[in-house]
Amino acid sequence: AAKRAGGNRLHIFSDDLRVQVRERLDAEARLREALAGDLVETLPIWFQPIVSAETGGITGAEALVRMRTPSGRILGPGHFIAAAEETGLIVPLGEHVLRRAVRQLLEWGDRLGYMSVNVSPRQLAEADFVPMLANLLAAHPHLDPSRLVIEITETALLGFSVDVRERLEMIKALGVRIALDDFGTGYSSLTWLQSVPADVVKLDRSFVAGLSGDPRKASIIEAVLWLARSLGMSVVAEGVEDPADWQALRGLDCPSCQGYLFGKPVPAAEFGQVLRRAVEQAA
Numbered sequence: 426a427a428k429r430a431g432g433n434r435l436h437i438f439s440d441d442l443r444v445q446v447r448e449r450l451d452a453e454a455r456l457r458e459a460l461a462g463d464l465v466e467t468l469p470i471w472f473q474p475i476v477s478a479e480t481g482g483i484t485g486a487e488a489l490v491r492m493r494t495p496s497g498r499i500l501g502p503g504h505f506i507a508a509a510e511e512t513g514l515i516v517p518l519g520e521h522v523l524r525r526a527v528r529q530l531l532e533w534g535d536r537l538g539y540m541s542v543n544v545s546p547r548q549l550a551e552a553d554f555v556p557m558l559a560n561l562l563a564a565h566p567h568l569d570p571s572r573l574v575i576e577i578t579e580t581a582l583l584g585f586s587v588d589v590r591e592r593l594e595m596i597k598a599l600g601v602r603i604a605l606d607d608f609g610t611g612y613s614s615l616t617w618l619q620s621v622p623a624d625v626v627k628l629d630r631s632f633v634a635g636l637s638g639d640p641r642k643a644s645i646i647e648a649v650l651w652l653a654r655s656l657g658m659s660v661v662a663e664g665v666e667d668p669a670d671w672q673a674l675r676g677l678d679c680p681s682c683q684g685y686l687f688g689k690p691v692p693a694a695e696f697g698q699v700l701r702r703a704v705e706q707a708a
């Protein structure tokens with residue numbers, strides 16, 4: 426019986442592996458097809474509000490890429506970002522995201538404070554990244570570069586031969602701000618904080634969700650807020666879904682929040698409407 430169970434397990438495992446390999450190849454093929462098409466159609470950028478914790482008013486947005494399949498289905502980044510990074514296709518994909526995000530920021534004007542864009546380690550390692558960013562900014566001389574925020578995760582520091590810190594200094598020299606995404610989930614968050622010239626800490630949602638009923642989480646957030654403040658950095662709490670967590674964050678004087686409570690990522694047209702309504706309400 427044991428042998429049979431083992432045999433079954435082996436069978437299931439290899440099936441699993443086959444499915445994984447097939448999904449990975451599908452992702453790559455879909456990505457190549459998308460990048461060969463009309464990018465605005467095939468790789469739409471959705472936007473999620475980032476709000477002032479005090480008022481709930483929208484201060485910024487995070488650009489989050491999606492993929493529209495030929496059948497019209499919308500896929501989240503979980504379906505293709507890993508494949509994009511492994512193949513290097515993240516480079517053209519990321520440039521597209523950055524261009525669209527800047528374009529939306531210009532279109533929305535002063536209705537939106539800033540735009541936050543995810544940049545993968547692979548993009549950052551590319552020698553062309555900083556020149557591309559500099560050219561993009563030069564093409565829009567009226568855009569205040571500090572309204573653009575580049576989000577990077579801790580893994581950007583690992584496994585690349587380029588001096589990431591130097592790259593980030595170059596980005597900062599352009600006036601663009603830098604945010605540490607998913608802060609607290611890596612292995613060396615304090616090293617990260619010490620060695621990277623960041624402006625914003627994005628507190629990972631694993632610390633935020635359930636905060637109101639968990640004094641340990643509250644203590645950790647309080648400590649990060651204190652640390653960030655004394656380093657002159659701002660903080661965005663990610664993944665705020667529960668009004669009680671929002672209240673707790675306000676109580677701790679957390680400056681900004683992002684999460685389903687304030688709005689899910691939506692297509693550009695819809696986000697534009699949200700901004701218009703917000704302006705009308707304020708008027």
Ligand code: C2E
Nearest residue numbers: 489490501502522543544545664665666683684685686690
């Ligand atoms: P991220 O940068 O940490 O983005 C936040 C993710 O959390 C988004 O998922 C967002 O939809 C989700 N989220 C926001 N609020 C809540 C909430 O209240 N509850 C829960 N459960 N989730 C929430 P999404 O859009 O699926 O993106 C996943 C990840 O994919 C991003 O995590 C980012 O690492 C990556 N990604 C997205 N767009 C890009 C891109 O253009 N370039 C690169 N390199 N990576 C991207």
Ligand code: MG
Nearest residue numbers: 487543576606
């Ligand atoms: Mg992000």
Ligand code: MG
Nearest residue numbers: 606607627663
């Ligand atoms: Mg994040």
Ligand code: MG
Nearest residue numbers: 606607629630
């Ligand atoms: Mg994340």
